[in-house]
Amino acid sequence: MKLSRIVLASLLALTACGTADTPSTPAPGASGALTPIKLQLQWFYQAQFAGYIAAVDQGFYKEQGLDVELLEGGVDIVPQTVLATGKADYAIAWVPKALASREQGAGITDVGQIFARSGTYQVAWKDSGITKAADLKGKKVGNWGFGNEFELFAGMTKAGLDPSKDVTLVQQQFDMQALLKKEIDAAQAMSYNEYAQLLEAKNPATGQLYTADDFAIIDWKTEGSSMLQDAVWANTEKLNDPNYQAQTVKFLTATIKGWAYCRDNPEKCRDLVVAKGSKLGKSHQLWQMNEVNKLVWPAAGAGIGVIDEAAWKQTVEISQTTKNQTGDTVLKAAPEGPAYTNDYINQAIAQAKAAGVDVTGSAFQPATVTLTEGGA
Template identity: 90%
Template sequence: MRLASLVAASVLVLAGCGTADAPTTATPGASGALTPIKLQLQWFYQAQFAGYIAAVDQGFYSEQGLDVELLEGGVDIVPQTVLAQGKADYAVAWVPKALASREQGAGITDVGQIFARSGTYQVAWADSGITTAADLKGKKVGNWGFGNEFELFAGMTKAGIDPGKDVTLVQQQFDMQALLKKEIDAAQAMSYNEYAQLLEAKNPATGKLYTADDFSIIDWKTEGSSMLQDAVWANTEKLDDPAYQQQTVKFLTGTIKGWAFCRDNAEKCRDLVVAKGSKLGKSHQLWQMNEVNKLIWPSTGGIGVIDEAAWKQTVDISQTTRNQTGDTVLTKAPEGLAYTNDYITQAVAAAKAAGVDVTGSGFQPATVTLEEGGA
């Protein structure tokens, strides 16, 4: 079964869930009432979505005339499908997953590439000898599946490893316990989440927390197989409507202000995320906020503007990388309006005119001290 079929299976699950009512996209009336908007997130509340949470809290959306409701994601929620079914006005989703859904009929368009860089790692113990994709040959390799494994397969393929023959693939939970217990040799991790879980765990041999020196990291950006991740997706058909076009620019403008606020106020945004109900602790959320900022800033062309070379690499990998059964993410190049910079460039200009630093050229990441369990 093709990798994209995993997405399709989730789509069928979602279709029966009824997670949200149909959104209202009418323009504000003469009374000045805010236009209600629904944004579907792709996972549970955490600092990965801090910019959107801040844009609501700080009034950046309301000053654009929008009343934005954030729809929390989860294991059985496919954001791009919620959007395609008309149950949300916009959605946050990884590009390869969304492109797989597009190929199966979802009418969606990437209108803002918020994460300019990938945050996916494969992590091993420092004494394992695993430092590159080529070192995974013959190893037990963990991955989450559900479309999160594309960069891993691409990295192994590039290194001459057949994912179906040369490694033992292990279905990994969304934590790092399998690696900590040494049940697998390498584990999938996001720089802003699961990797921090390792550094929040206590080393039983020393009684202290593990450090970065205890682990080795395969960074897919270094291996040349990274793919674009968190993007804002819009309804393609509705983009023919001038009112929806204007709404999209306004939504992106508020979003830019939210992410710029979190760049400059990381601790405040950490607190906003914790208050939103995240089950992750304060030190973990601050780490996550700092790491997410690294994936966004600096943004030479302006936050959210899609880099054509990065887009092409993502599409090429999606068409050429084969999974353990020999299938690819995409069978052909995306057709129609898969992405556009038309609205994000207008939003960048509007935010810049309002005094927002839209490139973050001076951004410097902080040093975050993690506590046991991320407390």
């Protein structure tokens, strides 16, 4: 998943500092010069962030009068903390983790829910008989922890399992080696990353790469325990400033164009990500681009980035009620104040549509990507 690999407790401690005082935002492009913007990403450069990379490369942000600098993430970076402390203008973060930060005082608001769907799987060998959450009973179940485990725990709980008694929980590394070596029965994976690692591995019995037929997937969207993931977060206090409001609409308008570009040009966006310095190979990045597009497109309703109330409520409910192996929940109470708003994304959608951008991608069809050994 490579999103925010910080222990949840550390994340909460880091975000307890709240929102730093920030100067008034200059009107974007008011003087004719580009307004500098910093966007904090969740992790290292990869196709998960291709829409933002494309918006920079294709000049979509500059069209809006913005000079956007992408800040690469890493193991010791919590994006919403960077935003809340005034070191970035916007940040990309999963909704549950960002809400945990809000509960500890970080002044942030979801202004664009770019990923409409969760990409989290639990993967098992096809011959294991594991096809749904209930089948995990009595099995060795890998999970990353660090706040990434709640869809899994919610799915098991919904299936009538007690995660503390009915399964053997195993701390999983951020790869698929434990499953490949059959040290665990089911492994956590993102559709766009770790799952591909399985299909890039060679079956020692045949000398050929594994295929999807070798594995079974539990998709938390199907199980009804999925949670909202990548979103654009803004500084709540600064959203009181009309200039920051206008800047946010401009930023989101260009971001929509970036993601539409990657929907229509996945191979070009793969190349942009590789050129940006990603450590992942070209076939892996094309797989990731294709799978990420599935999480964004088609965009139901008004278009990309609009926060679906039902999905938001499900995310909040799971965050409040689902306990992990240490008995912790993501949230102690429902979010207070402006945790999200569709005001700015709706304005951005209107502007993008006026510029001829397809904001719903209703005709989107994913490609078939052929992976190579190691994702090269």
